[in-house]
Amino acid sequence: MRTFILFLGMCFLIVGKSQAQAIQGLEKTQPNIVVLLCDDLGYGDLASFGHPIIKTPNLDKLASTGIKLTNFYSTAPVCSPSRVGLLTGRSPNKAGVYDFIPGPKKSQDYRDLVHLQANEQTIPALLKSVGYATCLVGKWHGSSKFNSDEQPQPNDFGFDHWMATHNNASPSHKDPDNFVRNGEEVGKIEGFSSQVIVNEAIHWLDSRKNDAPFFLEVAFHEPHEPIASPEDLVQKYLPKAKNREEAEYFANVENVDLAVGRLVAYFEKNNIDNTLIVFSSDNGPETLMRYQRAKRSYGTPGELRGMKLWTNEAGFRVPGIINWIGKETFTGTSDKVVSALDFLPTFVALSGAALPDRELDGESFTTLLENGEFNRSKPLIWAFYNALNERRVAMRKGDWKIMARIEANGETVPRLNNLYDGNEVLVKNAKLTDYVLFNLKNDSNESEDLSLKEPEIFEKIKEEFEIQYQALLDSSYIWVRNP
Missing domain, CATH: 3.30.1120 (Arylsulfatase, C-terminal domain)
Structure with a gap:
């Protein structure tokens, strides 16, 4: 009997050791995953996508050394449903998010109730289940009652750390005062929002206590109104712009590019390789003066028809860039049809996580990364x-x-x-x-x-x-x- 017990103990020890080795082996192959998401960036707003004036060298380099997607789609032509679709891999209609989510003002059509519901399975939660550290910085816009116990918040969907706003940076991108960090109001922060959130992301990365893989969502407020941009960048564009408002828009986009450059430089300086970066926008560009505050909305749809809030192409076909730092992949321009719906199944496949227990509308594009091929079976x-x-x-x-x-x-x-x-x-x-x-x-x-x-x-x-x-x-x- 004693010998049998010793035998069982040895078996459990061996099994436990092999499981630990398997987890360690998985961690070595799991990529870090970074989602960079702009707000209201048009299809034609980057230099690499044809803008004749705006300078975006950091994003252009990610595109030229990675994959530039010319047929990339957001999941909706407006912010809240687009973000919900990205996080869940399902049409936002299935989650009940049909339009942007306003604040909790009671309305006849129940918009005050709308939020990402607790039963939705999201990218950060799924990745967290296989050892990922997770972080959101920037714009949330997934609940009408932001930072309230009455509705789920970012931490309820798998984000270990979050510093976010309900909707836009307020009073503008300059010196915003409406950020909340892990449930606590931050107060006024000096600087411009794109740089502020990258600062927070870098601080979070610096504070990690181990080498576990990470999932980081950097949700820029730019170039959504109310736009504010560094004066030196505005002055740079004034000679080529129609007016100061247009120069402010151009400068706003470049400021995002500078923030992206800082984050990539941090990865390089700290030898953080095996890092998959995806960049896109939540929807197409805002129409100039569609509402009173949209006086700086000089985004361009490029060759496409429509704008934000349209179901024509420019409403949801947006710039798409993929770059896997430290890993050899297909590189070049791709006209394959890819959607933000595809992020969840792709990230799950790369991380070793299990797929959600519900039908997804997205599909894994791992073959695109491997050899440039991806032919989706499901229509969008x-x-x-x-x-x-x-x-x-x-x-x-x-x-x-x-x-x-x-x-x-x-x-x-x-x-x-x-x-x-x-x-x-x-x-x-x-x-x-x-x-x-x-x-x-x-x-x-x-x-x-x-x-x-x-x-x-x-x-x-x-x-x-x-x-x-x-x-x-x-x-x-x-x-x-x-x-």
Whole structure:
């Protein structure tokens, strides 16, 4: 008996040792993962994506030595749902986040209830389960009741450390006073927001107590209004700008680039390699003077049609850059269709974490990193009920994009900020109508409707479009005030 007990003890010791070795081996292969996310940056706002004036050498270098994505999509054409889709790998409609999340002012359509709900499985939580340290700096915008016990906060979704704002930096990017760090109000911070949050990120990286891999989300407020930029950069652009406001916008984008450069330089100085960096924007550029404070919104959609809040391309096709420091990958410009929805399954695959126990809308693009190949099997679909353009539902499949209006009782459904029990029947009984079809490979500006010229392709894609939209509608979350 004693011999048997000793034998069992040896077995457990060996198994425990092998498990520890496996975990250590996994940690050595797990990459650090950094998400750099701009706010309202247009497709054409970086030099490497065609801007003739703005200087972005640090981001351009990441693109030239990594992968420049010319068909990269955010998950929505506006901030809150875009961020929710990125974190969950699912359409934000399924989480019930249909538009930007305002503060907790009670409204008829229940927008005051909207928040990322506790049952959602997110990138930081999944990576944390396999040993990652996790951090968010910058913009959160995932709950109407920010920094309140009444709704989940960043730490409830896996962020060990966070310093964030509900929405925009206030009163502007200069000397913001509305940051909260791990539940405690910070007060006024001198400097510009992009540099402030990179300072916080570097401080967090310096304070790590071990060599565990890390997940870092750097969510810039720039170039969202209210814009404020360093005066030396503004002066640099004044000779080439239409006016001071445009110079401030140009300087704002370059200030982000400088902040990115500081972070990359920190990695290099501290020999932090095996670090996957992805850069993008939450949606397309704001329209100049769409609202009173948007007087510096000189972002450009480049060759694309539309702007922020549109379901045309410029609403959600944004600059995309991937660079894996310390690892040899495919490099070059890629026209593969990639979405921020794909971050979660890709990061899970690279980290060794388990996939969530629900269907994802994103797909892993690890093959793109390996050899430049990635052919998504699932189409991308957006239903943005508050779109400024008429056709608020859109789908991209391969080179093709189809769009439609939603109509009920012979009239276009009015613009909606939220789906709740008061408009559920209206939206679910509405029909898709007035379709258009574009070949984005040949016509990125969506200038020629091919629905009549390509009837066979149109009917085939239309059929799938209707199936995909119905599936999205069936799985969309409906808010109820008193469930």
